[in-house]
Amino acid sequence: MDDQNKNLLLATGLSFAVILVWFLMFPPPEQTATDPNATEVTAEVTAPVADPAVADTGTVANAAVTEDAARLMIDTPRVSGSISLMGGRVDELSLKDYRETQDEDSDIVTMLSPLNSANPYYTLFGWAPGQGLSIDQVPGANTIWSVTGNQTLTPDAPITLTWDNGSGLTFRREMSIDENYMFSISQSVENTGGATVSLAPYGVIARHGEPADLKNFFILHEGLIAMTDGELSEVDYDDVADLGYDASQGARAEVTQVSETGWTGFTDHYWMSTLIPEGPFKSVRKYVDQLDVYQTEAVQPTQTLAPGETITADTRLFAGAKEWEAIRTYENDENVPGFLDSIDWGWFFFFTKPIFWLLHTLNAMIGNMGWAIIGLTVVIKILVFPLAYKSYASMAKMKELQPQMEELKKAAGDDRQKMQQGMMELYKKEKVNPAAGCLPILIQIPIFFSLYKVIFVTLELRHAPWAGWITDLSAPDPSSILNLFGLLAFTPPEPGSLLAIISLGVLPILLGVSMWLQQKLNPAPTDPTQQMIFAWMPWVFMFMLGGFASGLVLYWITNNMITFTQQYLIMRSHGYKPDVFGNIKSSFKRKEKAKE
Structure with a gap:
């Protein structure tokens, strides 16, 4: 696996590991109802x-x-x-x-x-x-x-x-x-x-x-x-x-x-x-x-x-x-300086404030907060497109250089220093930045945290519907695979329980599928350990994000699909044609071979 893909994998894994630890260590507790028979305070x-x-x-x-x-x-x-x-x-x-x-x-x-x-x-x-x-x-x-x-x-x-x-x-x-x-x-x-x-x-x-x-x-x-x-x-x-x-x-x-x-x-x-x-x-x-x-x-x-x-x-x-x-x-109009800071914008206020302003503006235009989140995702992807273009163009170029890199590895043998030196000279000659592929995922980390903050703390997302069964974008997807998404007369477990982890809704499943498809733009790595990590990553994140607010999961699905489309088209325009269906078939063939 080349250095660029290793860096991308590392950045992705670290960012979501932080999110996972955060969510597991600080889960929002269930609300307790007020006791109407509580002792009256008389002082x-x-x-x-x-x-x-x-x-x-x-x-x-x-x-x-x-x-x-x-x-x-x-x-x-x-x-x-x-x-x-x-x-x-x-x-x-x-x-x-x-x-x-x-x-x-x-x-x-x-x-x-x-x-x-x-x-x-x-x-x-x-x-x-x-x-x-x-x-x-x-x-x-x-x-x-x-x-x-x-x-x-x-x-x-x-x-x-x-x-x-x-x-x-x-x-x-x-x-x-x-x-x-x-x-x-x-x-x-x-x-x-x-x-x-x-x-x-x-x-x-x-x-x-x-x-x-x-x-x-x-x-x-x-x-x-x-x-x-x-x-x-x-x-x-x-x-x-x-x-x-x-x-x-x-x-x-x-x-x-x-x-x-x-x-x-x-x-x-x-x-x-x-x-x-x-x-x-x-x-x-x-x-x-x-x-x-x-x-x-x-x-x-x-x-x-x-x-x-x-x-x-x-x-x-x-x-x-x-x-x-x-x-x-x-x-602004009635002389209460700093009053907007009464909303808890958090450490990334320089992201959360403009993100919410844009979300609020789009919602005013569209009239639906769910579609506004999708529109916000599109706008963000347009803003970071120059970085994405450089990244995917670099990835396509790296694929073209793969034969030369294999020759360098054979020539260097066990001399890792010689191999690294040869690769650096090759990158410099071909004007390729192996770290460029990490830029889109790195910029997504603060954006993801900021959007999570916005969805969680702002009143405008409270009880905001999108479409169908998604009637509250600030709450997790209420559908559940355990009752076949409402077809069975079975009430899914409440959030916070152990069974709730596997009680996946439609949106979290779509999230896992979208991450899995994004992986298939490139062949799986040859290293067995890396193959296993890549194979499990979408489904781990699917379960991990299943309890997050529906609005956040909707954003991530939209982001994944736009990223898939951008990467596919940009890499094709630079001479590399991703074989998505071929990569999907090969992944199933490896599983069958492993069973044998």
Whole structure:
């Protein structure tokens, strides 16, 4: 076997070995359903302390809280929910456009949940007391607000909450929401008393325990996320729990000063809640061990309020789906710098971002994500065609030089140094690069990883159908050879089980066949060991990739078939005519001979 084919085999084997190890070591666990009978959490998280000028309010109120306050409804084309007048908390929010499963009767996705639910996840806003004020003179988590005007929050109708502390301060909170997932919260306080006071506005997102559907998968970040003056920071739940104790916060905490712009919050696989304050603020990440509460906070600078004055602080809250189009609009048109980085693009972001942009554009044109993946494959193959052309032309030239190389081997005998020297001179004379054949497969490695990342993390692939039985391109092929692809009344094993490895669908089988056909463009190597490796490689990859997302397998099948066509035509144009059918026949003849 010549050096060029050895290099190609080595590059292919290494790249897929990495993928195999990655998939086996970090498989996505099965999602566990939320237990509706789980013990109710009754402790409440209150205002943070992140400014030295603000008096210590404490992080956790140990008193139990009973959720019996009135509620204001939230109703937009895309979300529904309610706001509790206790604390003015946004703590019930569901996404109308998304369901938990593809079943039409499935529940819509729950984004935020109140304190008395199985998995509390909510937002709080308020003021931390400074000079001249005590904790009971500012609104906090347990304050009962009054509403004036509208009783339902819609894109066309904001709501206004008020609270009088009885000591000369009147607090107001105006809340509005756009057509997507962005709330605007304007907090103001008017001083009608006779003393100057100071206080600091804050926003809090609190989450009791880890999410019930936590994937905990290597390729995906789930946990706390923040943008600090252009620098993205991601902290997993486990890492938050490992933070050192901060006495000023009364919990394990990390405080970062944002001098210009930024945002902070929680990110899930497809959903996100984020605080976006106006101007500088202190970003606090916090974990309260006693209550298993994760918390992210945005504390704006302390303000001094003289008698007769009114001060205002503005914060936005994003709570919804990580839709690329919506998030890009917020970043570009509504001054949320770096917001697109809330989508986990990974280490190969320089590949994943343009790949997703192209996939999104093609999907908008075609109207089907499966065909968009095929179109993306065609575009990528066009872009790397110059490399492919050089590679396949070099392979054809190497075939032409095969007789001369055999003569060099005979002349050199056992002198490997002489043989290598003679081959290098031959390559130089004929202007052949033996490593050129590795270039297409090497460039495919980051593209493959990037596309896997895009398909796994982006919301637009979730529940996206292609054709026929492929109704979710982010999930493995649901068909199975074990029940003859639906002809038998037998339910295939669930992903993750041992039998699932051999429960191959149509797409993985087509993948194996396409790799096998690609091999047949060249005669099998004469070395028995290399013959065995080549013979098994397509079928090993078929089983290995069988549990991958259908969209990724579709890409790889399309890529293989285009590669087959390119290689066949280019090699023919350079004088070498691949005998595909002859190579297939010879492979079966070798098997029959081996049996004898």
